[in-house]
Amino acid sequence: MGKIVLNQVTKSFGDTQVIPPLDLTIEDGEFTVFVGPSGCGKSTLLRLIAGLEDVSSGSIEIAGREATQLKPAQRELAMVFQSYALYPHMSVRKNIAFPLKMAKMDKAEIDRRVESAADILNLTDYLERRPGQLSGGQRQRVAIGRAIVREPSAFLFDEPLSNLDAALRVGMRLEISELHKRLSTTMIYVTHDQVEAMTMATKIVVLRAGVIEQVGSPLELYNTPRNRFVAGFIGSPKMNFIEGALAAEHDAHCIGIRPEHIDVSATEGSIQGTINVSEHLGSDTFFHVNCEALNTTLTVRVDGEVGFNRGDTVFLTPKSDLIHRFDEQGLRL
């Protein structure tokens, strides 16, 4: 039903091409996340799919239909905006019912669908309030409610959680994931937060300057990043990159080691260094270790609480089977 195919799609604003020719297929029912640094074109790509921007060339197919020239409403997609974009002068009930009213659905069916959406999203008690009287999380749920009542062929989310505080964000992340399980409708989700991407996606599309760097499941991207950019972008804290002699030992221009793939010891190991900063989170500990021999600082992540502190000399040993190797162009070897 909700399969979306982009075929050689480009987008230019004036003389600037923000999306060079791009192909992408999003299978029905997939939770696809577009992730990348700000300005990478991920929101533009979403707006092209939504029909809020016109493609400069190429074609878009939605649910088996040629959709390139269709208006946003005719594409049968629902979108949740970063600012929620609720209608401030309407009650929650009217906000959620708006797309159904526009579709000229009959009153009884509108009521039934609104009640059911409100029930799913825990909004039943707030139906008569105005958006201005709701908290950020509730507003976000209204925006989602407005999207789900239409039973669209796909949902589009444009950084929906970035206006929420950290605790609410985790909660809403779960809610959206559950919603996806429940509806099994195609979802496309744009974020710059790789944690959101890793936790929610069935498929991640990493973008940089309008170009798709890699498409894959979260673990594929984590285990076998195609290039240095993806390797550095996916995973938190960031992957360590080492060039020079140590990389040459592994027949590579550059090697990458994730912070969690390094053993720390007080007595023995392959790289000696001094702890510059130690961050104790309780569940795990991050050390930023200054390694003079490599002329760089390596980040190390250790489970639980470990008895090292700032200024201590430690020995680091990367797990050799988990080292990523890259050539001069930054491509995976």
Added chain:
Amino acid sequence: MARAVTTQRKLINTGLAWAIGLLIFFPILWTILTSFKSEGQAIADPPLFLFFDWTLENYAIVQERSDYGKYLMNSIIIAGGSTVLGVLIALPAAWSMAFVPSRRTKDILLWMLSTKMLPAVGVLYPIYLIFIELKLLDSHLGLTIVLMLINLPIIVWMLYTYFKEIPGEILEAARMDGASLKNEILYVLTPMAVPGIASTMLLSLILAWNEAFWTLNLTAAKAAPLTAFIASYSSPEGLFYAKLSAASTMAIAPILILGWFSQKQLVRGLTFGAVK
């Protein structure tokens, strides 16, 4: 200690605000007071403030000598007409400039406003000649058009800033929700813009009501509004301050009352965009 200073400063600020307010209001207050004096008391030296023989005589004479109702009606027709006409023209203009801006939009807006920098008398001669040619002198239609044109730049500017405040994402959401352009304007844009349109209309009404240059120069008797009614009492036969004051009070009363009851809306309108 800090608290004492704050209280003192508060008192000074309040006193200052009242002083400035009274200074601005004083001419109006004096006009109203004078309208209740006899002609002799009106020019008394030293001036009489509150303790004089209050009389309604002037109002009776003014009412007898000239037809207040006719002038009032003309004012309502001209101010109301120019406001409605102006908003009807400004709405689509402001809408397109706010939501479909081009590279020249800012320039056009500035150019429109720049017409307000010209002294009105500079175009009196050509407009007067055009009015003679089109037989618009001393007509409701002519005056309505002129006042509409005078206020149009301000109306467009105000509506433009109101529309600018409506987030584009909400309109995009409406588009995603299947609203046609008509429904988008009807169900989303207009309800959100109504407070803005209302205060714009109010301001336009006040400006048109008080406009004296064009109303005095382009009317004689038939279409003369309340400004002409006041002016008719500063006549060559000598000034009669008390009667002039009574006429002025009668002329400004309707708009003063309207302004008083809608002051909240008006303040919001004038500070919109500046204060979020």
